[in-house]
Amino acid sequence: MSKKRSKKIPFYRSLKSRLMLVLVSSVLLILVVNVLMFYNISRITRHLDEIYAGNQQLTELEEGLELLQESVNGYLNTKSTDTMQEYYICEQEYTKMVEGLTDKISDDPLLLMERNVKKLSESYLKIANLTIEAKRGRNVEKYRSYYEQSKVIYQYLTDAITSLNTLRFRSNTGSYEALSKSLVDLEQVSIFVFLMIAVFDVVLVIMVTGSITGPLLKLSEAANRVSEGDLENATTVPVSRMDEVGVVTVAFNQMVTSIPEYIKRLREGMEMERELKEKELLMEAHLKDARLKYLQAQINPHFLFNTLNAGAQLAMLERADRTYDYVQNVADFFRYNIRKDNDEVPLRDEIALVDTYIYILNVRFSGEIHFEKEIEEDELLRIMVPGMILQPIVENSVNYGIRDIERPGKICLQVAKVDDRVRISIKDNGKGMTPERIGEVLSGEMSEQEGSGNGIGLFNVMQRLHLYFDDQDSFEIISDGPDQGTEVAISVPVKRAMDEKG
């Protein structure tokens, strides 16, 4: 569908260029028609001028002839140099005028008459010249005879020119009428053409503005729908032309299709964040719960702390080194428990707490508990784990595993890398657990009843581990049955633990 549409979209042409095109073409059209009209008007006017040019020429010819005849008369009268000169000037001018006439024999009466005028003029010029020559030669008889002849030809010539002039005038009147009619027609044609062009321009402007505002209107309608939040029904706007509006429309269409997607992704992100937040809050609640339970179990840790420190200093003064160590360990144990930054601690610190705890217990129970540590790599001790997870497990092993057995109790702590996870295992050789009991512990059914020890149960540890690593497999209890000992193993992903630390 989109492919189809994109095929239909023409090449990009900006609004500016379209508007310019319309403007320029309409101006050009008007210009061309104007030029055409003016050209025609000037042509007609020129023709109108030409119409009577022939008459004017004949009138000039008649005038020239009259002057020539007068100059002949003048010379014959006075025989002066001036009149002689005048005669020659007139003769030259008249000859020039006569040369312009046709000498073709045509069945067109005007042309034939023109030819006769020319021939008569030539005869007249010849006789006039002979008259002048005879006068100069003082041949009185001859010049009189020639003069008479010239007068006769002059008369014929005048009549012929006048008649030709009249005839031409009559014929020209027809042309004049036709041209005048053309002029009137031109006026009407011009009005018609200009009206047509005006209508055409108006239609053009309506079309162009329509083609610009139409897509804009559609776009604004669609935008209104989107702004009202009707994203579901927001359909894409068809792109009819690739101009600025087209570009905006394409962008709008992309926006309309991508907005729901963004919203979906945003919603998912928010959901995830909310879950994370929830987890965090839950963990915090569990930690607080652990601390509260611990604090409830103590009278006043700060007081105890200070008391223990005072005891330690006293032991040092009395040089009772063992007492000093003992009191110091007890103090360290409690200090760790009331640390504020127990949310996340290195595994090393957790193991140190287990050491302190075992030391205290061994002082209490005269070294009954054999504690072993097997750490595969020191590097593994750097991983970050939630605080207060190992000591409760060890405490649990002591209280429910090895306390009431006859044989020497053993607790073994192992840290090893298995695949991409770190396995922390606390194994005792105590009473062991039945699978039912393991199930009860893992499901949390035991947690309420078993509030002994320092108060933090296995279920609490398990829950925190789950929340922290977002992993149900991070905690497991393994026992082969009664008197077979119990192993509590925590398995955390290395990458995750390192990342948290990092």
Place this chain on the structure above:
Amino acid sequence: MDRKRDRRKEHKTEGVGQISGFRIVVILLCACMAMAVAISLLYFRLQIRESTKLLAGDDGREYGAYYVLITDDRDTGFWQGVLKGAREEAEASNIYLEQIGERIDTDYDRVKKMEMAIYADVDGIILDAADNQVMNDLIDKATAAGIPVVTVRNDSQRSSRVSFVNISYANLSREYAKQIRRLVKDRQKKGETGKVKVCVLLDAVNTSGQNIVLTGIQDQLAAADLADQIEITTSQIRNSSVFSAEEEIRDLFLYAEDQIPGDIILCLNTTNTACVYQTVLDYNLAGQVDILGFYENDAIRNAIANDVIQATITVDTDQMGKYCVEALTEYRQSGYVSDYYAVDTSVLESKRGEAGNE
């Protein structure tokens, strides 16, 4: 929801349909406008071209030579006939022929037309001449200027004209004598006795040939032994000034005995024939006066049909015109030409005449 979308789709397609319809209408409108503009501009240009052509004038056909026909009564059917025949012949030889001065407002006589033709340096002149000195001099002047002159109908025998084209006088005399004989016989059959008076109207100006015709008629009648039964008189009709012929003919009737100048009136030209016919009608003399006319026109043909004019001698004017042009062209080409061309004549008789002949 789906229904809503469908409705929107429908709406959209409807809109598109409207737009394309509108576009089609607009495009059609524009096309009509463009066509109307183009047609009006085309019409206008054609009109301009037409008037420009009119202005420029048609140069007409160009000819190799220019002949003129000179006669005084150029509008009569006879001369129009001659002109037509001459024109057809001239046209075929790429020669333009006209009656000189026919478009000049001033009405010139033959002498002036002749002068004008000489000064206008035409290539040939066909002249209805007159046997007088002025005409002879003009013909000589034309010849001196290298313009050949052919006389037609009336000759200037003593001039340097190259040829003369006319009806055969002998034929004419014979035909007239024959008609007179027939009319005399008719009268005798009706029981009329005494001499039949024949009045011949002569042209006082163009006298050439008239006498030959008159003599010919007399000879023919004498040969038929009718000389003693017929009395031939002549009357000079001056046609020098306009309408003078008609006046003179009326006078002739008015002052004649019983207002009948003759039993048979013989006219030697078309104008006289028409005038006599009209006068006979006016004086109610039809039946008493027989008219023998010359040449034919509508009025004469009518009169013959009504038996007012008994017969008229017609001339093959086409042939006459043709001979004139032929003579001129031949002279211009070879320098020689036959001195005389005889044109055929024929008789147009009234029904009575035809019946008589039978």
